[in-house]
Amino acid sequence: MLHFFYGVMGSSKTAMLLMQRYNYIAQGLHVALVKPAIDTRIDHNTVYSRVGLNACADIVLEPGHSIREQLYWLAVRNGHNDFPYVFVDEAQFLTEEQVQEMADMSDTHEFFCYGLKTDFQSNFFPGSSALLRLAEDIGEVPGGLCWCGCKATMNTRIDGQGNVIKEGAQVLIDNQQEIRYIGLCYKHWKLGVSHGPVSE
Numbered sequence: 001m002l003h004f005f006y007g008v009m010g011s012s013k014t015a016m017l018l019m020q021r022y023n024y025i026a027q028g029l030h031v032a033l034v035k036p037a038i039d040t041r042i043d044h045n046t047v048y049s050r051v052g053l054n055a056c057a058d059i060v061l062e063p064g065h066s067i068r069e070q071l072y073w074l075a076v077r078n079g080h081n082d083f084p085y086v087f088v089d090e091a092q093f094l095t096e097e098q099v100q101e102m103a104d105m106s107d108t109h110e111f112f113c114y115g116l117k118t119d120f121q122s123n124f125f126p127g128s129s130a131l132l133r134l135a136e137d138i139g140e141v142p143g144g145l146c147w148c149g150c151k152a153t154m155n156t157r158i159d160g161q162g163n164v165i166k167e168g169a170q171v172l173i174d175n176q177q178e179i180r181y182i183g184l185c186y187k188h189w190k191l192g193v194s195h196g197p198v199s200e
């Protein structure tokens with residue numbers, strides 16, 4: 001089955017992924033941890049969560065990679081028949097083709113994809129758009145909060161001074177500026193207010 005769990009920035013998606021993955025490992029099941037190569041938050045292989053849980057990805061998926069082939073070679077390297085349980089972090093960065101491939105394999109594999117639904121301009125990422133179309137099980141990772149205490153639903157790009165940025169490329173690679181992402185409620189995202197009066 002193909003699962004998609006989406007959540008806003010700061011909703012501890014990766015921590016949830018790593019905890020769920022642990023339950024499968026504890027049962028002795030063969031689990032593969034996958035991340036798209038575009039995520040460079042820490043280093044190439046690390047799956048990193050803000051609450052402190054980390055793990056090393058088994059597969060770093062480049063945009064041109066076939067997940068079927070990558071899982072095959074992982075199984076060969078480890079002397080297993082297969083890795084039927086696959087956890088994908090930052091799944092919004094998957095390509096449409098990779099999501100289609102997972103859907104086609106979902107009768108024999110469990111794919112647990114965690115990621116953002118929309119970008120800082122509230123547009124779909126290619127991966128999340130494909131997952132929302134094709135996933136058989138879709139759920140929200142709750143817990144993301146705006147500074148005002150309301151539920152955060154909007155991913156927001158801010159600069160080093162906390163100014164909300166509404167223009168630019170969907171993904172910034174090797175970006176020299178001090179850019180961060182936070183979750184805001186719709187109202188504060190629309191108004192472009194990234195913090196309360198007392199937080200400065």
Ligand SMILES: [Zn+2]
Nearest residue numbers: 146148185188
């Ligand atoms: Zn708010």
